[in-house]
Structure formats: C-alpha cells, structure tokens
Amino acid sequence: MIEQLWRQWRLSRMIAAIEPHLLNSTQINDYVAGIQRITQLLNTRTIGNADLLALDLELTGLNPATHAIVSLGYVSITQLAINLQSAHQQIVKIDGSVGDSAVIHHLTDHDLKAAKTLEQAMNELIVEMTGKVLVCHHAPLDIAFLKRAFIRCYGTPLPLLVIDTQFIERQTQQRTNPAIPLHRLRLHHCRENYNLPPVSGHQALADAIGCAELLLAQQASKTNDTRLSDITRLT
Numbered sequence: 001m002i003e004q005l006w007r008q009w010r011l012s013r014m015i016a017a018i019e020p021h022l023l024n025s026t027q028i029n030d031y032v033a034g035i036q037r038i039t040q041l042l043n044t045r046t047i048g049n050a051d052l053l054a055l056d057l058e059l060t061g062l063n064p065a066t067h068a069i070v071s072l073g074y075v076s077i078t079q080l081a082i083n084l085q086s087a088h089q090q091i092v093k094i095d096g097s098v099g100d101s102a103v104i105h106h107l108t109d110h111d112l113k114a115a116k117t118l119e120q121a122m123n124e125l126i127v128e129m130t131g132k133v134l135v136c137h138h139a140p141l142d143i144a145f146l147k148r149a150f151i152r153c154y155g156t157p158l159p160l161l162v163i164d165t166q167f168i169e170r171q172t173q174q175r176t177n178p179a180i181p182l183h184r185l186r187l188h189h190c191r192e193n194y195n196l197p198p199v200s201g202h203q204a205l206a207d208a209i210g211c212a213e214l215l216l217a218q219q220a221s222k223t224n225d226t227r228l229s230d231i232t233r234l235t
Contacts (some may be wrong), residue, residue: 003005004043007234011039019142021073022154034044034131035159042161042229047219050228052163053132054212055125057142058121058204060094064148068094070112070120074128077135080219082212089205090124091115103224112201119153133232137187139164143235163231165190165214172218190214194221 015032022028028059038050055074062069069092076086093115116124136142139162147157169190173180182188187210188198193218197211 003229007039007042011036011159011234012120018023018045018156019159020155022156028154028158028164031126031130032157034129035036035161036162037169038131038133039226039234041128042232043227046225047163047228048225049082049232050211050213051132051137052215053129054082054135054208055137055142056167056204056207056211057145059141059145062141064144066206067145068092069118069121069145070094071202071204072125075127075205075208076128076132077212077215082216084207084209086128087205089211090121092121095116118149121150122153134160134162135211135215136162137190137207137214138162138166138185147235156219162233162235163215164233165211165218166220168215168218168231169193170223189210191217222223 018032019029022044023032033188037083038045047064053074053076055072057069058071058073060070069093071089073087073089076083091112091114091220092214093112143160150156150158166185168188170180170185172194173184187207188201190199191199191210191214194214196210196213196217200206
C-alpha cells in the first residue's frame with residue numbers, strides 16, 4: 001500500500017513537471033492518462049493480463065549526451081502472446097554520420113536518407129506506448145536515450161513504466177550464481193538459458209522480438225503469474 005502511494009505521488013510529480021501546453025496535445029494527454037491508469041492497477045494486475053510493448057533501440061554510441069538513436073523496433077504483447085502484426089522498425093535521422101557505429105547496427109548514411117526525424121519517430125512511438133508497459137533488455141540504457149529524446153522533442157522527460165528482462169534474469173541467475181558476470185546477461189546469453197534460438201543481434205526489430213520471447217520464456221518458467229508491481233519500474 002505504501003509503495004503504491006509512493007509510486008502515485010512520484011508520478012504526480014513527473015506529470016506536474018510537464019509543460020501545460022503539451023497536455024493539450026491529444027497524443028501526449030492520452031499517453032499520460034494511460035500511465036496514470038496502469039500505475040493505479042500495478043498491484044492488482046498480473047503480467048498475464050497486461051498490455052506490453054517490447055522495444056529495442058539501436059544507437060551510434062552509449063552516451064545519451066553525445067550519441068543518438070539511429071533505429072528503433074517494437075512489437076506488442078497481449079496476454080503473454082506476441083502480436084507479430086504489430087511489429088515495426090523505424091530508421092531515425094541523425095545529425096552527421098553514423099561513423100564507426102555502422103559496424104554494429106549495419107545501417108549506413110545511405111540508409112538514413114529514407115529515415116524519419118527523431119520527432120516523427122517519437123510521436124509514433126508515443127502512440128504505440130499508450131496504455132502499455134515497455135519491455136526492454138538492459139532497460140537503463142534505453143530509458144536514458146528515450147528520456148533524452150523526449151527532452152529534445154517535447155522539452156520534458158515523459159514518465160515511463162518499464163520491465164527489464166535483464167534485471168529479471170539477473171535475479172533468477174543470482175540465486176545459484178551470485179557472482180554471475182555481466183556479459184552472461186546479454187540478450188543472446190539469457191535466451192540460451194531457455195533454449196531459445198539466436199537472434200540477429202543489433203537489429204532493432206529482431207532484438208525487440210527476441211526480448212519479447214525472452215520475457216515469455218521467463219514467465220513460463222514460473223509457477224505463478226507475476227504481479228506487475230513486482231517487475232515494473234516507474235521512471
């Protein structure tokens with residue numbers, strides 16, 4: 001009860017920091033209303049009856065202050081079923097060149113000629129995220145870049161509700177291996193723990209689907225349906 005009240009108070013502070021004119025936007029207002037509704041239900045709703053959106057970002061580097069989102073991929077999950085018809089990948093325009101990061105995400109400056117602006121990509125993502133909890137692998141990195149993108153596009157870091165499959169796996173593995181090294185918590189290693197096939201690493205949509213599959217495998221290994229409040233972070 002105390003945790004729920006604290007979470008709602010924290011969300012109210014986040015919303016109060018949003019510029020009033022942004023809340024006049026139907027898109028932003030609907031998103032914020034969705035966050036409020038889900039936050040109120042976190043203690044009573046399980047992951048099996050929640051609407052989720054698995055998301056992966058491909059980046060030009062690891063520093064949100066100096067690097068950029070170059071592509072994003074997402075797919076929705078409803079009642080622990082992945083909706084592949086909702087799968088989407090978007091290339092995002094950046095300032096300058098992709099440089100050496102092309103070796104990782106395989107996107108070239110030529111690919112970016114058909115890309116959307118960051119604001120266009122964020123506007124579309126906000127619509128997809130409305131009413132859903134985000135699912136990411138190593139969520140702090142994705143959160144940092146999303147918050148930076150929100151500030152750039154809207155002038156404020158919009159609130160997020162996020163499930164981190166890497167955090168879930170770390171908790172599971174530390175029961176038998178407290179000193180598990182970080183590299184063993186990468187997406188492909190975590191998938192191996194559930195006999196899931198390899199994914200095409202550093203391709204946004206493939207990694208988003210891979211993250212979604214990992215979450216389903218993690219939940220299938222449990223005897224009880226996980227309560228959302230136990231694995232969801234408000235940030």
